[in-house]
Amino acid sequence: QDADAIRAYRQALELEPGNSSIWRCLGVAYRILGGHQESVDALQGALRIDPESFVSWMELGYAYKELGLNAEAINAFKQALKIPWDDAGDLYNLGCSFHDLECWPEAIEAYQGALKGNPEHASTWHNLAGVYVNLKRYDEAFPAATQAAKIDPEDVSIMHGLGVVHLHRKNYVESVAVNKRALQADPDYGDAWYSLSVSYDEM
DSSP states (O other): OOHHHHHHHHHHHHHHOHHHHHHHHHHHHHHTOOOOOHHHHHHHHHHHTTTTTTHHHHHHHHHHHEEEEEEEEHHHHHHHHHHHHHHHHHHHHHHHHHHHOOOOOOOHHHHHHHHHHHHHHHHHHHHHHHHHHTTTOOOHHHHHHHHHHHTTTTOHHHHHHHHHHHHHHHHHHHHHHHHHHHOOOOOOOOOHHHHHHHHHHHO
């Protein structure tokens, strides 16, 4: 079906070569099929027509990332971040992309933008806390991790994330308690066992 879609988009472009949406959809279809260079070419075509398209820049970043061109991917994602956008899901995905590429300030900005649109998304709070931990900004990580655990207390990785923040803040008793809760839900969660053992050692 994706191959059929590509043929249809190509036909549509013969009729409307200046339609940026068709170029963008063609780029996405190529990416789904694994044609990442063709995806880049189509998305660049979309952006020549509409350089203010958040989605086109983000999709271009994905395509570059699939090609292993991380510098180009980062630049495309940064261009997307400059464009006013209020879709919480898109901004969360953009934050995850920056997170994967270890672009911490941009990840924070994207996650914070996502939370303006959806403050009840536990994974966004959890990931934001993770960025702050990577930056050793533990006092900022704490409220984010706490909020994530408040929203979704049944998520083992989120609960463990709060335990990690407690550990870094040298709140060893709290770290033990939280990691025990995580292990009650999943006794095979190795990271929680590790954090628990470190917390006991430090007490």
